[in-house]
Amino acid sequence: MSRWSNSGLDLHLSLPRGPGRRAALEEALREAVAAGRLRAGERLPSTRALASDLGAARGTVAEAYAQLVAEGWLQARQGSGTVVAPVAVAQPRPERVTVSPAEAARFDLLPGRPDVGSFPRNVWLRALRAGLATAPDEIFQREDALGLAVLREALAAYLARARGVRAEPDSVLICGGFRQGLALLCRALVRSGRGRVALEDPTVPHHRDTAEAAGAEVVDIGVDRDGLQVGAVRRSEVDAVVTTPAHQFPIGVTLAPERRAALLAWARETDGLVIEDDYDGEFRYDRQPVGALQALDPEHAVYAGTASKALAPGLRLAWLVLPPSLLTAVRDEKACDDGSNPVHDQLALAEVIRRHDLDRHLRTVRQRYRRRRDRLLAAIAEHAPGVRVSGIAAGLHAVVELPLPGPSEEEVVAAAAERGIAVAGLGTMHHTAEAGRPALVVGYAAPPEHGYAAAIDALAKLLGELTGR
Amino acid sequence: MSRWSNSGLDLHLSLPRGPGRRAALEEALREAVAAGRLRAGERLPSTRALASDLGAARGTVAEAYAQLVAEGWLQARQGSGTVVAPVAVAQPRPERVTVSPAEAARFDLLPGRPDVGSFPRNVWLRALRAGLATAPDEIFQREDALGLAVLREALAAYLARARGVRAEPDSVLICGGFRQGLALLCRALVRSGRGRVALEDPTVPHHRDTAEAAGAEVVDIGVDRDGLQVGAVRRSEVDAVVTTPAHQFPIGVTLAPERRAALLAWARETDGLVIEDDYDGEFRYDRQPVGALQALDPEHAVYAGTASKALAPGLRLAWLVLPPSLLTAVRDEKACDDGSNPVHDQLALAEVIRRHDLDRHLRTVRQRYRRRRDRLLAAIAEHAPGVRVSGIAAGLHAVVELPLPGPSEEEVVAAAAERGIAVAGLGTMHHTAEAGRPALVVGYAAPPEHGYAAAIDALAKLLGELTGR
Numbered sequence: 001m002s003r004w005s006n007s008g009l010d011l012h013l014s015l016p017r018g019p020g021r022r023a024a025l026e027e028a029l030r031e032a033v034a035a036g037r038l039r040a041g042e043r044l045p046s047t048r049a050l051a052s053d054l055g056a057a058r059g060t061v062a063e064a065y066a067q068l069v070a071e072g073w074l075q076a077r078q079g080s081g082t083v084v085a086p087v088a089v090a091q092p093r094p095e096r097v098t099v100s101p102a103e104a105a106r107f108d109l110l111p112g113r114p115d116v117g118s119f120p121r122n123v124w125l126r127a128l129r130a131g132l133a134t135a136p137d138e139i140f141q142r143e144d145a146l147g148l149a150v151l152r153e154a155l156a157a158y159l160a161r162a163r164g165v166r167a168e169p170d171s172v173l174i175c176g177g178f179r180q181g182l183a184l185l186c187r188a189l190v191r192s193g194r195g196r197v198a199l200e201d202p203t204v205p206h207h208r209d210t211a212e213a214a215g216a217e218v219v220d221i222g223v224d225r226d227g228l229q230v231g232a233v234r235r236s237e238v239d240a241v242v243t244t245p246a247h248q249f250p251i252g253v254t255l256a257p258e259r260r261a262a263l264l265a266w267a268r269e270t271d272g273l274v275i276e277d278d279y280d281g282e283f284r285y286d287r288q289p290v291g292a293l294q295a296l297d298p299e300h301a302v303y304a305g306t307a308s309k310a311l312a313p314g315l316r317l318a319w320l321v322l323p324p325s326l327l328t329a330v331r332d333e334k335a336c337d338d339g340s341n342p343v344h345d346q347l348a349l350a351e352v353i354r355r356h357d358l359d360r361h362l363r364t365v366r367q368r369y370r371r372r373r374d375r376l377l378a379a380i381a382e383h384a385p386g387v388r389v390s391g392i393a394a395g396l397h398a399v400v401e402l403p404l405p406g407p408s409e410e411e412v413v414a415a416a417a418e419r420g421i422a423v424a425g426l427g428t429m430h431h432t433a434e435a436g437r438p439a440l441v442v443g444y445a446a447p448p449e450h451g452y453a454a455a456i457d458a459l460a461k462l463l464g465e466l467t468g469r
Numbered sequence: 470m471s472r473w474s475n476s477g478l479d480l481h482l483s484l485p486r487g488p489g490r491r492a493a494l495e496e497a498l499r500e501a502v503a504a505g506r507l508r509a510g511e512r513l514p515s516t517r518a519l520a521s522d523l524g525a526a527r528g529t530v531a532e533a534y535a536q537l538v539a540e541g542w543l544q545a546r547q548g549s550g551t552v553v554a555p556v557a558v559a560q561p562r563p564e565r566v567t568v569s570p571a572e573a574a575r576f577d578l579l580p581g582r583p584d585v586g587s588f589p590r591n592v593w594l595r596a597l598r599a600g601l602a603t604a605p606d607e608i609f610q611r612e613d614a615l616g617l618a619v620l621r622e623a624l625a626a627y628l629a630r631a632r633g634v635r636a637e638p639d640s641v642l643i644c645g646g647f648r649q650g651l652a653l654l655c656r657a658l659v660r661s662g663r664g665r666v667a668l669e670d671p672t673v674p675h676h677r678d679t680a681e682a683a684g685a686e687v688v689d690i691g692v693d694r695d696g697l698q699v700g701a702v703r704r705s706e707v708d709a710v711v712t713t714p715a716h717q718f719p720i721g722v723t724l725a726p727e728r729r730a731a732l733l734a735w736a737r738e739t740d741g742l743v744i745e746d747d748y749d750g751e752f753r754y755d756r757q758p759v760g761a762l763q764a765l766d767p768e769h770a771v772y773a774g775t776a777s778k779a780l781a782p783g784l785r786l787a788w789l790v791l792p793p794s795l796l797t798a799v800r801d802e803k804a805c806d807d808g809s810n811p812v813h814d815q816l817a818l819a820e821v822i823r824r825h826d827l828d829r830h831l832r833t834v835r836q837r838y839r840r841r842r843d844r845l846l847a848a849i850a851e852h853a854p855g856v857r858v859s860g861i862a863a864g865l866h867a868v869v870e871l872p873l874p875g876p877s878e879e880e881v882v883a884a885a886a887e888r889g890i891a892v893a894g895l896g897t898m899h900h901t902a903e904a905g906r907p908a909l910v911v912g913y914a915a916p917p918e919h920g921y922a923a924a925i926d927a928l929a930k931l932l933g934e935l936t937g938r
Contacts, residue, residue, distance in 0.1 A: 141783060313808075345813055
């Protein structure tokens with residue numbers, strides 16, 4: 001440790017011997033300027049004086065000064081030596097503390113979240129290794145904005161088999177979650193002057209944020225027991241409608257056959273676009289899932305699937321099956337946004353699908369979620385018989401209808417939070433003021449396998465107390 | 470194989486015995502409707518008749534009809550049985566054939582492309598395994614839009630050490646390549662009414678597409694031997710400027726010290742924003758790289774780094790170090806776009822940095838690229854002495870200035886293509902009509918290690934012939 005005494009500056013230098021000396025001197029000078037100990041305009045000692053002070057070669061100091069002049073920390077002034085440049089002094093940042101409700105809660109019953117403890121880490125690693133073993137180098141260069149061909153091929157076959165989608169590899173676009181898919185679609189629609197987009201009401205709140213951020217004019221369309229109110233779609237004169245026909249989120253109903261037909265008739269007659277958000281189509285417990293709407297009219301429908309529920313939201317991996325009329329526009333939006341999806345996850349997912357690891361994983365978690373749903377129904381029947389669970393036997397969430405008269409949604413959500421149970425009120429997913437029956441949207445998938453029973457029982461008992469059993 | 474003869478329809482059915490019968494019948498019916506062999510309104514045989522034809526149980530046929538009614542392929546009409554619904558008939562799609570110049574060429578000398586053959590596949594796999602071994606389950610749920618904390622911590626330390634960046638983990642945002650970073654920044658600026666953005670001219674052509682797609686009003690600012698013309702920035706009254714101070718792309722110069730100071734003075738005085746695109750800052754061959762401009766004024770500068778040159782573009786992994794004033798706005802844009810970056814690559818990169826695998830990889834490829842640059846200079850000196858290579862000894866590309874009088878850029882690029890050499894003309898990266906000296910931008914990193922010498926020699930010999938040696 002040597003002290004820079006003759007200049008009167010508070011500059012502590014710990015100069016190692018050997019090749020690191022110059023770098024250490026530079027770093028000490030940068031740090032002193034950034035911290036405000038050396039101020040703008042202040043004159044530095046001559047290279048000769050500082051070298052002598054530090055016991056360093058004069059050339060070392062001169063090189064350090066030159067580097068810092070090149071970087072803009074110092075300025076070389078003719079006749080007046082080297083002075084400190086005007087540099088912004090570091091301001092301490094406030095600590096950022098964000099704790100989400102799910103993190104704070106003992107029992108996470110928020111919807112839209114799968115059991116991430118079941119994510120098949122080893123299967124994924126094996127698939128990636130297998131994919132990397134045979135992949136050509138070129139995949140590491142910038143990819144086609146549509147995504148990796150090997151994944152688009154695997155998905156086209158899988159979607160046809162599992163969801164009845166009419167897809168060809170060249171009509172599939174890989175994107176960063178359904179959210180990015182929605183953003184890309186909205187931007188493409190807005191750019192072509194067709195930016196009036198209907199969303200289901202209720203729906204996932206952030207879908208509205210995403211559509212509006214993308215410039216869309218959002219129109220809310222109500223949902224009843226038969227799903228999306230297609231008559232209202234027609235009256236609203238929108239260009240596109242985002243819908244969840246297999247399992248409406250959050251209400252949990254299936255779009256009725258006559259509504260499916262009416263929706264497609266609207267699309268055909270008005271050249272409208274149906275965006276089918278098939279977020280949990282793999283999870284039906286009582287019968288064969290209803291196949292994709294898209295297959296009935298691939299020219300007027302976009303099929304959107306995702307790995308977020310089937311595997312994990314952290315993958316940020318989803319896919320759009322696009323009509324020819326939209327393919328180029330959406331691909332251009334992807335190219336202008338992040339270019340394409342990252343290659344490793346695409347390689348791994350392609351292998352996971354091809355080796356039927358995805359089917360095996362889905363069978364496992366489908367059984368788990370079915371057990372959890374059964375447990376939820378049984379616990380509520382036992383502890384809170386005045387409460388009704390609605391929606392089809394599918395997906396990762398159920399709607400728990402609160403009896404009238406009785407406590408409000410807000411009261412129940414607050415009481416649950418006090419017991420460490422995170423749960424969502426249906427009202428938070430409504431955009432229009434229409435006051436429906438109070439209800440909770442209960443996600444039963446998020447807790448770890450060893451903890452779901454306790455979480456569900458805690459909620460059922462609370463509901464029993466609050467609804468005055 | 471059984472034939473549905475009594476209905477006169479061309480429906481071939483291959484019905485297996487056992488539980489797959491119903492699914493096979495459904496699939497055959499879907500396929501016949503989609504292909505147009507069963508037409509809208511056509512009446513299907515009764516369940517009894519078809520069951521008898523197929524030797525199947527009547528219940529099997531009834532269930533299949535019910536499923537297809539639920540999905541919208543068929544319609545159940547009171548009194549008139551089951552009819553085919555109006556469904557769009559599949560149109561054959563045209564074959565998509567796209568071959569990029571790089572794929573078609575024997576010698577890929579396009580700029581901006583690293584040697585992807587050197588991507589450390591095994592290092593990446595090991596790092597991912599190590600990251601997955603200790604990562605908590607929660608990382609697989611939806612992440613903070615900023616990115617994985619473990620990667621932001623590793624990057625903040627690495628960037629301070631390697632590039633002199635002033636970063637804290639909570640000021641780092643992980644994004645899908647610099648392109649997405651630029652899109653997010655432009656959207657945030659546009660939304661706050663500060664959407665007039667300067668780009669260097671020449672620059673990467675797709676940066677302009679991305680900025681304009683994000684709604685920015687793009688202003689072109691010229692570049693000379695001292696880098697970005699900062700006086701023009703000031704006169705253009707822009708809100709932000711995107712610049713490559715360490716190694717201007719494509720010209721290859723460093724931003725002169727007085728220009729750095731003037732640029733930051735402009736930012737301070739006008740509350741402007743400097744977006745520092747440090748795309749290849751790790752690659753300097755003749756001296757220590759110039760440290761990041763951002764460190765001189767972190768309140769008015771965004772530092773943008775990327776894994777695209779250091780590792781591979783296919784990773785789609787980049788990072789922004791943001792001033793506090795922009796952090797929330799850019800994070801919100803990321804949240805509304807794809808939510809956050811995928812988790813696996815972030816885990817792996819964090820380990821690759823922490824274990825100093827990145828430093829080791831960079832040392833290896835830095836030596837390779839330096840050798841390639843030396844070879845380019847030597848080959849041109851030998852074969853085409855009238856041609857001058859300009860730009861500092863850095864990065865993955867060089868500017869090859871064609872002599873005047875002599876062939877035009879277009880003539881040289883076309884002659885190169887005929888010999889299987891893909892190379893870019895500098896003119897294609899200019900937005901304004903200003904006719905500079907004709908030049909090529911030669912990327913020497915893309916060819917595989919065993920092929921670069923042949924590629925460079927082929928180009929040098931061609932230049933020798935064309936410039937009349």
